[in-house]
Amino acid sequence: MPAGSSSKRERQYEHIKDSAKERGASEGRAEEMAARTVNKERARSGEAKSASRSSTKGKSPSQRGGERSRGSSSSGGSGPTRDQLYEEAKKKGIEGRSTMNKDQLAKALGH
Structure with a gap:
């Protein structure tokens, strides 16, 4: 987690990481997934100093409901x-x- 992150984001990061590990992801993959998700949420809420356009536009991961993560x-x-x-x-x-x-x-x- 980036320095200065809120305790809410720290909890969110740990929850996502633990959940990914329970589903069988490796430690590194779980950390990456958690960091990406939390960083995107930080960008959407204006907590991040800089953010890409794709991080601030479109549906949030919770609104998307896994649309892009489903297998084909x-x-x-x-x-x-x-x-x-x-x-x-x-x-x-x-x-x-x-x-x-x-x-x-x-x-x-x-x-």
């Missing part, structure tokens, strides 16, 4: 799941569907 599937993260595509292929009688991945199923179905 092989087809860009949207649309039907592989299982849904498989069931559609099954109904249409597409052969070889059991060995196809999501992209192959989508192509075979014309998606």
